[in-house]
Amino acid sequence: MAAILTSLRNTVIAGFVLAAVLFLMYLNWDGYLGHGFWAFIFRWLHVLAGVMWIGLLWYFNFVQIPNMPNIPDEQKPAIGKVIAPAALFWFRWGAMATIITGIIVAAMNGYLVDAFTLGISEGFEIKKNIAIGIGMWLGTIMWFNVWFVIWPNQKIALGMVDADADAKAKAGRRAMLFSRTNTLLSIPMLFAMVSAQNIY
Template structure:
């Protein structure tokens, strides 16, 4: 039993590592090529017929880069296709979704207090939502193909806000934000697999057949690549959110997730404008900071309180005995030196909550994870009710007031 559990943990670790490695490769190449394209000098009437060029220095060497709108006169040898980073990021991410959320649905995907689903129902909703995302996005791109691209981005944002709300109505908060990230990442990988690479292959095939490629294929690919550029940072935030209960396990988690997309736009706008040599719109950083402050406020509303570092007072604070009983009944079956919950070999994150001293030592974590957020117990498997959470909040604030 231990060997299987250890093997499962290492399998998850390996897949997560692969996911991080491939995501870094994909994001890095995406950011680089967007910056390169925006920074090209296009006013030099190059003899090669290229649309623009740029000189760069890195690692002690100089690089002379030229971009062709369609293709050069002759097909170059050793043409590099940037696609596998995207494919493996999505595949490893989906495998991780299966390992953590589908196989661990009882803990991480389903919360009976949100919607009492069977595992197969929750998994079906998850899969259907990812497929729906690509279909809806494709329809939007086709409808707004000739419109101002800002209109298209606003329409896409509306879909993302709707999905953020939807996911919080069917899954745990943790799974909701993770799924919103997977939903967005599916659009991004779909752009590469279904649009960008096929369009580039059409151009290459035309060139090899002696035909003049249609420039529209490159234009469409560039549009989808730009969408990916603006969606990348929100996806990173959403994928990391499961480590921060104040992001995923609060009442306004879907609003927080929606605001994260706006932060992604403001940050990328600064970089894209800077790389295009059109100035440095520092106002975007001010807007980003204001949005983040709003997120921080939403994460603790309506329980925002000033925390005082008076840990020694926790045991004497009003309600301590009641909270200790709550923690023993709702948390200690997992957070114990020898957990009794099936499948757990040690206390999650090494947090033990068996004694009064344990509770006072981890008071802040209990307050954040089980008081003002619903991060713990995961999927509320031990049925901690609102009265229990209110008691934890009241006890913690009683100990830290002043």
């Protein structure tokens, strides 16, 4: 067991093996790999990616940013040169995987256009599509912030792009403010996504 748990790679593989066991149980119960199964698989991937994305968003906002002033200056390069770049890699690709799998799920289940238009074409009759649409729009805004505001500014703030100290400070603040914006939006986004699963 230690050989599995001391290696992140082995741990993740073991997690997917256990999921494969559940997959075999699913086949035994249903024996059918039709539309419903694939919609489920993409929803599962959507949730996995979303946990990675929002988990790291909350790590940055609840742990890293508030504790940076408490870290001695000589130790800060370890955060900026090692931890933050690795976390930002998984953060931005978690966002990308979340948006892509979410669009696939919405398309597979036939509500992509109705949700993105917030139910206008349905005369606002299907509340589930309005709720999921609000969540989708909030998620899309958050994804945009990650790729087109937070990440470009973090590259400057962390010194991945040449810039003077003043530009780094401004970029760091801008990245932090948009990260906080995403933290703010994550709460109603999750509310809308979850509520949509319980509205008929």
